[in-house]
Amino acid sequence: MTEQPVFLSNDVVARPLSYDDLIPRLEEVLGKFSRSDSSDVVQPVRSVIPIKNHSGFLGMMPAYIAHEDTLCMKMVAFYRREENLNLPSTQATVLLFNPEYGNVTVVMDGTDITHKRTAAVSAISAKLLMPAQSDVLCILGCGHQAFSHYEIFTQLFSFKEVRVWSRRLETAERFAAGVPGPVKVFSSAKEAVHGADIIVTVTTSSEPVLFGEWVKPGAHVAAVGACRPDWRELDDVLMRDAVIYVDSRDGAAVESGDIILSGADVFAELGEVLNGTRPALRNKTTVFKSLGMGIQDAVAAKLVFDKWKSSQ
Ligand SMILES: NC(=O)C1=CN([C@@H]2O[C@H](COP(=O)(O)OP(=O)(O)OC[C@H]3O[C@@H](n4cnc5c(N)ncnc54)[C@H](O)[C@@H]3O)[C@@H](O)[C@H]2O)C=CC1
Ligand SMILES: O=C(O)C1=NCCCC1
Numbered sequence: 001m002t003e004q005p006v007f008l009s010n011d012v013v014a015r016p017l018s019y020d021d022l023i024p025r026l027e028e029v030l031g032k033f034s035r036s037d038s039s040d041v042v043q044p045v046r047s048v049i050p051i052k053n054h055s056g057f058l059g060m061m062p063a064y065i066a067h068e069d070t071l072c073m074k075m076v077a078f079y080r081r082e083e084n085l086n087l088p089s090t091q092a093t094v095l096l097f098n099p100e101y102g103n104v105t106v107v108m109d110g111t112d113i114t115h116k117r118t119a120a121v122s123a124i125s126a127k128l129l130m131p132a133q134s135d136v137l138c139i140l141g142c143g144h145q146a147f148s149h150y151e152i153f154t155q156l157f158s159f160k161e162v163r164v165w166s167r168r169l170e171t172a173e174r175f176a177a178g179v180p181g182p183v184k185v186f187s188s189a190k191e192a193v194h195g196a197d198i199i200v201t202v203t204t205s206s207e208p209v210l211f212g213e214w215v216k217p218g219a220h221v222a223a224v225g226a227c228r229p230d231w232r233e234l235d236d237v238l239m240r241d242a243v244i245y246v247d248s249r250d251g252a253a254v255e256s257g258d259i260i261l262s263g264a265d266v267f268a269e270l271g272e273v274l275n276g277t278r279p280a281l282r283n284k285t286t287v288f289k290s291l292g293m294g295i296q297d298a299v300a301a302k303l304v305f306d307k308w309k310s311s312q
Contacts, residue, residue, distance in 0.1 A: 003105075005095075008308060010109035016307035017112055017300060019152050022120045025299040027274055029065065030124070030247070033295055034271025040066045043294045045250050055080045057228070063294030064099070065302075071097040072298035074110055078227070081204050089143065089204050090114060094301045106305050110297065113304070117296040119148035121247060121270070122200060122222035123156050125288035128273050128280045129245065130198050130220040135160040138196035140189055140210060140233075141203035142166035142175035145224055149200050150179050165192040167203070190214050201225055201233045206257075212237030221287045223258060231257040234287065239264040242287040245273065251291045258289055 032041045042064040048057050056079040064071050076092040092110025097103065126134075137159045139146050146164065154162065165186045166172040176183040186192035193199055193214045199221045203209050206228070210221065212235055221242065226233040239262035246252040246266050252259045259266065268278035270288065 005104045006106050008106060008108040008304065010111045012308060013108050013110075013304050014112040016311075017116055017304055019116065019120055019123075019155060021303050022116060022300060023124065025303060026117065026120055026296055027124060029295045029299050030121070030269075030271040031274040032065075032271070033248070033293070034269045034275055034277075041295055042066075043248075045248070045254050046292075046294070048255075051077065051079075061292075061294035061297060063298040065295065065298055068302065069099050070298050070302045071099040072294065072301055073097070074113075074294060074297040074301075076110065076114065076292075079204075080206060080231075092297075094297055096301055096305055106301070108301055108304065113297055113300040114292075115144055115148035116152075117300045118145060118224060118290065118292060119152045121290060121296060122149055122224060122288065123152045124274075125222050125245065125270055125290070126153065126157070126198055126220055128270070129282055129286040129288065130157075131218050131282060134197035134220075136163065136196045137161070137198050137200070138163040138165070138192050139200045139202065140165050140192065141201060141205075141225065142171045143202065143204070145202035146175055146200075147179070149202060149222075149224070150175075150183075153198070153200070154181055163192045163196065165189045167205070198222070203233060205233060206231040208232045208235040210238060211235045212239075212241050215242075215285060217285055218283060219285055221285075222290060223287055224290045226257050227255055227291050229255055229257050229260050232261065234258045234262075236262045238285075238287065242285040243267045243281045245270055245286060245288045247271075247288075247290055247293050247296075251293065252289055255291050256289050258287075 061074040081089040094110040096106040272278035
């Protein structure tokens with residue numbers, strides 16, 4: 001009944017977690033989350049405490065998915081890392097519980113889960129909201145999330161051009177050398193963004209890095225960084241002019257500086273678009289403001305554990 005929990009290291013977690021498995025599961029759970037009549041999915045807004053001495057935060061992300069009886073908690077520490085490139089900006093651990101007894105059955109490194117489920121949700125937003133003809137992908141920020149976003153976006157879609165920019169040119173050059181396909185490195189974000197159909201922002205910046213006046217009308221932006229109420233990646237012009245989609249309205253109202261400080265209205269949750277209760281306004285400039293959700297980690301962790309068990 002209360003056996004010792006299994007520990008799965010990041011190598012073990014990363015192997016079985018494929019985007020092909022992840023995307024349909026994420027679409028399903030996002031849809032359920034956004035149904036007002038559904039009690040199948042329980043997930044409060046993340047509770048976050050500051051780690052004052054280290055410019056960091058610790059987020060607790062519990063989730064319960066009743067129909068598959070998955071009880072999960074991710075704990076994620078994240079930091080503002082403008083200066084110190086040798087320290088990680090995000091560290092996550094995922095726990096799976098036995099829902100009947102309440103004991104922890106599995107402890108997993110949450111690194112790969114966090115990289116892949118975040119990129120997969122951005123890709124879902126792009127599938128729904130990017131212009132029908134999307135030739136140019138631009139990624140601002142060249143860290144871990146940039147790699148996972150590059151991986152899934154180039155797997156799912158065909159771009160004629162992939163562009164990158166980061167605060168430091170050498171980081172962008174290292175990124176370009178580390179991915180399998182051709183990438184154009186830019187030393188200016190404005191030039192990188194010019195004419196792009198999809199823009200992914202994956203920086204640890206707390207100030208805007210993307211400005212509305214640079215963005216091509218009709219483009220889609222997946223905004224992944226700036227997960228604190230006083231942090232920004234996007235300026236007021238973009239937030240005012242674009243149609244804003246989020247993963248969770250409740251989360252966005254509490255955690256997203258881009259939404260709170262610009263006063264922008266949220267048009268829809270991604271789950272509402274997946275359910276067909278709100279439209280995907282593909283012809284307009286759209287922003288998907290991602291904050292991350294415990295249910296996303298729960299479905300990813302369940303996939304990993306089921307595959308691991310069947311391989312034993
Ligand atoms: N929405 C979600 O579900 C999730 C969001 N995140 C957030 O995504 C962002 C990226 O995460 P990682 O790739 O893991 O971080 P990372 O530390 O690996 O990479 C961050 C990148 O941003 C660049 N950068 C830092 N400050 C900048 C500035 N002022 N202007 C432009 N570029 C700057 C760095 O040079 C680096 O290339 C973070 O803000 C993180 O908190 C992370 C996980 C999940
Ligand atoms: O959902 C997550 O995981 C994270 N969200 C925002 C900040 C870092 C991790």
